[in-house]
Each structure stands twice: as structure tokens, then as C-alpha cells.
Amino acid sequence: MADGEQGFGTRAIHAGQRPDPTSGAVMTPIYQTSTYVQDAVGEPRGGHEYARVTNPTRGALEGNLASLEAGRHGAAFASGMAAIEAVVKGVLSRGDHVVCGANVYGGTDRLFRTVWSRFGLDFTYVDTSDVDALSDAMRPETRLVHVETPTNPMMGLSDLRACAEVTHDGDALLMVDNTFATPYLQRPLTMGADLVVHSTTKYLNGHSDVVGGAVVTDDDGIAEELRYQQKAAGAVPGPMDCWLVLRGTKTLHARMRAHCENAGRIAEHLAEHPEIEEVFYPGLPDHPQHELARRQMDGFGGMITVETGSADRARRLAEGTRVFALAESLGGVESLVSVPAAMTHASVPEEKRRAIGLTDGLVRLSVGIEDPDDLEEDLDRALASL
Numbered sequence: 001m002a003d004g005e006q007g008f009g010t011r012a013i014h015a016g017q018r019p020d021p022t023s024g025a026v027m028t029p030i031y032q033t034s035t036y037v038q039d040a041v042g043e044p045r046g047g048h049e050y051a052r053v054t055n056p057t058r059g060a061l062e063g064n065l066a067s068l069e070a071g072r073h074g075a076a077f078a079s080g081m082a083a084i085e086a087v088v089k090g091v092l093s094r095g096d097h098v099v100c101g102a103n104v105y106g107g108t109d110r111l112f113r114t115v116w117s118r119f120g121l122d123f124t125y126v127d128t129s130d131v132d133a134l135s136d137a138m139r140p141e142t143r144l145v146h147v148e149t150p151t152n153p154m155m156g157l158s159d160l161r162a163c164a165e166v167t168h169d170g171d172a173l174l175m176v177d178n179t180f181a182t183p184y185l186q187r188p189l190t191m192g193a194d195l196v197v198h199s200t201t202k203y204l205n206g207h208s209d210v211v212g213g214a215v216v217t218d219d220d221g222i223a224e225e226l227r228y229q230q231k232a233a234g235a236v237p238g239p240m241d242c243w244l245v246l247r248g249t250k251t252l253h254a255r256m257r258a259h260c261e262n263a264g265r266i267a268e269h270l271a272e273h274p275e276i277e278e279v280f281y282p283g284l285p286d287h288p289q290h291e292l293a294r295r296q297m298d299g300f301g302g303m304i305t306v307e308t309g310s311a312d313r314a315r316r317l318a319e320g321t322r323v324f325a326l327a328e329s330l331g332g333v334e335s336l337v338s339v340p341a342a343m344t345h346a347s348v349p350e351e352k353r354r355a356i357g358l359t360d361g362l363v364r365l366s367v368g369i370e371d372p373d374d375l376e377e378d379l380d381r382a383l384a385s386l
Helices: 008-014 056-068 080-091 106-119 131-137 160-169 220-233 239-249 252-271 290-296 311-320 350-355 372-384
Strands: 038-040 073-077 097-101 122-126 142-148 173-177 195-199 213-217 278-280 303-307 336-338 362-366
Touching (some): 008 056, 008 252, 056 073, 056 213, 056 239, 073 080, 073 220, 080 106, 080 173, 080 213, 080 220, 097 106, 106 122, 106 142, 160 173, 213 220, 252 303, 311 336, 311 372
Parallel strands (some): 097 122, 142 173, 173 195
Antiparallel strands (some): 073 213, 195 213, 303 362, 336 362
8 A cells, every 4th residue: 555545553653764775774774974975076876965955864754754744745853943933934025924823832922923023024813713813814915824723731722624714715824733733633734734833852752852843744835945944044853863753753653542541531530620720621521622622633632731720839739740740841751740831931921821811820731651540649649739
């Protein structure tokens, strides 16, 4: 069968890779080189000239990620933020307008609000779960719509098919940050998105030992622009980083099943806990977009956000766990806990945090794949201190 006809797990392990033709190595080698020999002037052997432009290990990762996202082209970058910036530089020009979700990762908000707004781009922030609000925000000069679903950290969902329709009616491109869901649970390109971005640092790598990013697209022209950005700006990952992410994607399907199972159990447990005021998790029936999650996703993910009621209670919960490690980031096999207002979203202005419901009392849980009994006991112990 062709790669596109094979199951997700098979593609996770094999797509983009073949045994090394020189040694027969099953695992893709780490091509730790900066340059490549040329057989004659302007005739590089194997098509590789310089490692900023191409690297065989990076190429294997890019092919693997493209297959998992049901896309044709993948481009790897040194971080998730570098991936988003490559899109901005590749498809936008001075005077263009961008519509961005009001609740996105704090680093994305910071990049748009404090960096790219100084270079002649205009940004409007809306709740993209409200299709009418998205439609109202579109302008003749809108060129890009950026959506996170589920959002970080409020776990809000946007209807990707509806967002794509509104975006394309306005002759703009739809970019979806699929970091929380991963392609195992959600494939935005199949629902009309033009670009999918990832922090490969998170679930795709899954082991908290690398920083990286990626963009996947079906569009040949956009892909060429992304390759140009890799060459011109050079924000590319090294071969070891690519190899680590490639190692991670091989177990993505197995890990995500465990993340989803554990998170679902923890969410239900916390929803009944007297010390927790509210639980934000798409898998709970009372989540406002639960039915959309059932239609659009193949599972509900490993991320949970809870409302504790105050900054002090949030701090005591986050500092009181023993199995959940107090740290930024997410998506690793180990469970992590953070306080978004003071950590991942501290750079977001307070009034903006308030407007989207991001209170000082929120605690975000990245539920790992440990024994769920131990995770419940750990949270119960910390909550008892409140």
C-alpha cells in the first residue's frame, strides 16, 4: 500500500524513512555534517549542498510529519515559534492583516503583539470558536487566520471546517496550531486548513529532551516559501534534534492513547473534587464544545485546566505535587503542572488574560502516561493542603 493508505501507527514508524542505503541501518542516521562533497563545481552528490538548506535526517522528519498530518510537504524549524515566524515571513507583507485567536499560547501572542506588529502587520484578536466573530473580523487586507484548537490553556475549540470556509471566503489562509491535539487526534488539513504548525517539542517528541517546530501544508507555493525561509533565515533544527523528534513520532499513537485515557480519568475525578471550582477538558460532557470535540477529534487529549479560585490556591496546588513536576512545557511522558498566569502566559497583558477568562487561579495539567492511581493520589494530596 502507499503511505497514505497505511494506518497511522504504520506511518508513524515508517513514513519518510527507508533503511540507510549505505549501511542498511533500520534507524535513520544522524547526519552530523555542515556541508557535503560535490563531484564537480555546482554538482552536489546526492542533491545536498549545505546543511542549513537540506539535511537527510531533517528530510526524513519532514516527510514523516507530512504523512502524519495528511499533507504533502513538511518543513522543520528550530522551535515552534520559529515555525510560526517562517509562515509570517513567507506569506505576509507590510500592510497585511492577521486574525488571531484571542486565547493562544503566550509566546504566539508575544511574537505577534510585540514583534511583528512593529513591521507593518496589523493583528485582530477574536474568539475563533465564534464563527460570526471571526467573520466580522475579516477585512479586505486579511491574509492569514491563526487558530489554536484546543486552546492553551482554556481548552476552547473552534470548528475548523467553519473557520476554513470563512477564511477562504475572505481570500485568506488558515493556519492551525495542532500542538495540543497532535495529528493522532486531529488533522486540520483534511478539514480545510492551509497550514498546520507544531511545537515538536511537545507531544510529537514526547520525551522533554528537545526543542523544535514544524509546518505542514499541501500547497506547493507555500512549501517553496517555507524552504526558502529555511535557507534564507536559517532557523532550522540540527540533525540530532530531528532524530530525537523522529524517534518520538514512532510511539506517538501508543503514547496518545495513554495520555487520553489518563487525562479522561483525571478530569472526571477533579470534576467531583470539592477543592476544584471548574474543570476545562473537552472530554467532559459539560464542556461547551464537547459535541464538536466528538465530531472533530479522535480523542480528547492529555491537557486539563482547572480553576482553583485564587493565585494562592493555584500556587499551593502546583507546588504541592510530587509526581506532577512543576515546569513549563507539556506533552512529555511525565506529568507536568503549571500556573499559566504566572508562567506560560505571564507576558500576556493582564486585561487580555481577564477578557479570555485566564485567571490567576488557573492550573494547567499536562497528564503523562504514569499509573493513573499515582496521579490521582498525587493531586489529592496536594489538594488536601488547600
